Amino acid sequence: MSITLQGLVDRFGGQLVGDGSVTVSHFAPLDSADGDSITFLTNPKFKNLVATCQAAALIISPRDNQAVGDQFKGQRIVAPNPYAYFAHAAQLFQSMKAVPPEPGIHPSACIDPTAKIGEGVTIGPFVTIEAGAEIGDRCHIEAGCFIGRGAKVGADCHFFPRVVFMYECEIGERSVLRPGAVIGCEGFGFANEGGVWVKIPQTGRVIIGNDVQIGANTTVDRGALADTVVENGVKLDNQIQIGHNCHIGENSAMAGCVGVAGSATFGKNCTVGGAAMIGGHLTIADGVHVTASSVVQSSIEKRGVYSGFYPLAPHREWEKSAVLVRRLGSMRDKIRELEKAIQTLSGKEK
Amino acid sequence: MSITLQGLVDRFGGQLVGDGSVTVSHFAPLDSADGDSITFLTNPKFKNLVATCQAAALIISPRDNQAVGDQFKGQRIVAPNPYAYFAHAAQLFQSMKAVPPEPGIHPSACIDPTAKIGEGVTIGPFVTIEAGAEIGDRCHIEAGCFIGRGAKVGADCHFFPRVVFMYECEIGERSVLRPGAVIGCEGFGFANEGGVWVKIPQTGRVIIGNDVQIGANTTVDRGALADTVVENGVKLDNQIQIGHNCHIGENSAMAGCVGVAGSATFGKNCTVGGAAMIGGHLTIADGVHVTASSVVQSSIEKRGVYSGFYPLAPHREWEKSAVLVRRLGSMRDKIRELEKAIQTLSGKEK
């Protein structure tokens, strides 16, 4: 299956430079593309590959087009955001090739008679759906998923194999849960009474919006008294832990292995790099970007980029600097002493 | 369903100030409580909310009661640990509302005929229980759980969906395993022989005590030669990794994303903050508290609070300080030079 460049421009816009009847069938990287493929330029350090690139077509920004467009042998689509253009077009290619799942409920699935299953739903083998749960139209629930009592799943959601979606939780439309994700587990709440931990029942839910994606083996805990909320358009990568009562604002995204402790509130359009850790009861403003592996232990009120991790070094060098980090106090004291000594010396001379 | 304040005091103690016939049906936060609800004051910074709080009743410490008790319009229960009181009372409310699972084995479950299943046990769909395993009375084993051959599960345990509890492992009474937890996986033991890794069989087990809670997608590896041990009352949050041969002491608690390398030994009543990492072959004394995101690479012999993570800063500021961390050696050398120079100068002057 393939599509003409004119077909792409009709769908996704952009200015065509060249022959719109040329067809392409897939995307390929600049340096390994062949004559059936389309490619894109986003990283300026790859500009030098344009002249020798064998792709039939290139998606390029107006600025890069001015700079190096002429060097490309094939057709060009000039668009302001080539990476987003690539994303849309690649989704189109994928949808042309994909075989949509056949609607129907696998005979092995265990579905409570009080559950409501929408139109055109596909349910795989060994799926459990408990009493009162609701599954929206055209959902695809793959093998081994568990959906607890009273849970609500909006239309066009895709649960990959082995998702656990616990009782009374809700998720909007077009959202995706990847394999092994656990939504609505009881949060980690205990009162200490003379050394013994007394469990605090977690009576809130997890409420997830539309167009959310949650990665493999990621866990989102249900709230203690109130709900845990994940707003529309949020993207969470694999192996992330979101504690009880967190609130993740619209279109925020977090990379793999991030941990967010309980009751943290994120604004909109934030990003969190891989393995960063966010403390509990914090408020993070809109548009905050935390770099990978950083530790956030107090609220951030101003948009911007924040970092905090120890720089890597050859081990012996690290050993020396790490020892000195612990002696920073005495270094500062020594500097103060020197300062005084110099003042004294200077005084003497006057 | 609701309960009178006198009913709460009869069960859980505390000194009632006001009308014991007033009824409450649920807990709510201080600032959103209504006339059917009961609330509690633990965080001193919320004292100012007491005067306007609409709850029917307030659980309050003797000290806070003296300070602000008079300002509250409703009834009061004065108790030394309001947070633990809340935990106990909330458990009572939950048990009044909860529909207990109906005992019985789902017809789809695959249970070896040599497994011993106790009285009043509930087993969900698609559960696998292998040869010789023993399930104690009143256990609740939810959908998709796997219990390996010869494993022993004590009475009143609750395994949430999709728990894996491997062969020959043991768990005591009233313990809870949350969705996706994996107990008894073979530990990561390899000998290096000329660059190739040779697997070391992991022949120990995991032995877990009573009243233990283990979070979603947490993994606890079986021992190599000896057993991995998790003592009574331990609470582990989600996405924790406990390596082979670890020993976690009574009533210790760890927050999400913590990693504990092999053969680490924890004392009693320790706490580990989220994403902290504990090296292998270490011994941690009773009552040690490791703050979130800290890295522990040597044994800790004295109770107390320990920390070690890089402070967060705006990215540009961090870049500057991170560079200087690597130059600490030359800063110290420079300070020494200055010291000598001053000594020389001082000497000259004498």
Added chain:
Amino acid sequence: MSITLQGLVDRFGGQLVGDGSVTVSHFAPLDSADGDSITFLTNPKFKNLVATCQAAALIISPRDNQAVGDQFKGQRIVAPNPYAYFAHAAQLFQSMKAVPPEPGIHPSACIDPTAKIGEGVTIGPFVTIEAGAEIGDRCHIEAGCFIGRGAKVGADCHFFPRVVFMYECEIGERSVLRPGAVIGCEGFGFANEGGVWVKIPQTGRVIIGNDVQIGANTTVDRGALADTVVENGVKLDNQIQIGHNCHIGENSAMAGCVGVAGSATFGKNCTVGGAAMIGGHLTIADGVHVTASSVVQSSIEKRGVYSGFYPLAPHREWEKSAVLVRRLGSMRDKIRELEKAIQTLSGKEK
């Protein structure tokens, strides 16, 4: 079941000092071994236990044998790498005791008629195998595993319960996936278009070699355009995240909780300590060892040991040093001022 020392030496080499007809039945640690057991000395700090050790036999290096071999009462096997010797011999003991799984397909398994299942394969309850998947001879696929359409599994692989192995991915021979591992999840790729994240289809696969081991709840994402590759002999512990398009070189090993961002390339024979984090688009040379909890944010071109984590301290001490880390710039400025002041003073004196 037991074996003679001569039997061990015939199989695994080494020089026997003593009576080869003595039999041993299991391994035990130096300090708790009894007369039926064999033990080994690898850690020099345990040399003092040799004299009192009750084991029937001891595996010891030539060097340690010269130093303390005489003090041991039992028989000795002198071999250059006692730890690898132990690994091989322990595998033999285990194989003597293990009951091999009975080949056959559990009647509850859901296997597409177009899937190809090899000879002598064991498939447990509630396993799903989709269209066109291929399972090699003698594979053991445990309860609840999911193998997607077109996936290829080589001979003699062992998938523990609840593994997810997604569509079109491939794994070689004798490889092991532990419970809850997710291979071939779609990677985390989104283009940002005016604040909204547009999904980039992940059309690559995961290609895994021979003799690979992947731990419990570990996730390896499929590539975006190209494949994610895990070469022969790689060992990954539990709860590791490997991003899309990564390439992990032969015989490299990673401990628990490691995160590797997308498009990172590892050489051969690398090791990564627990919870270390590797940034995206980096290249790591052969033979690089990253210590536990370190953060790698740029490529490493030279073999060696690298570290980077904040040193632990009692909390109050840490608070002081952490504040000073953020003031390193002003400390350096102050040192420069002092330098100038001293130069001025020195100059005046001349």
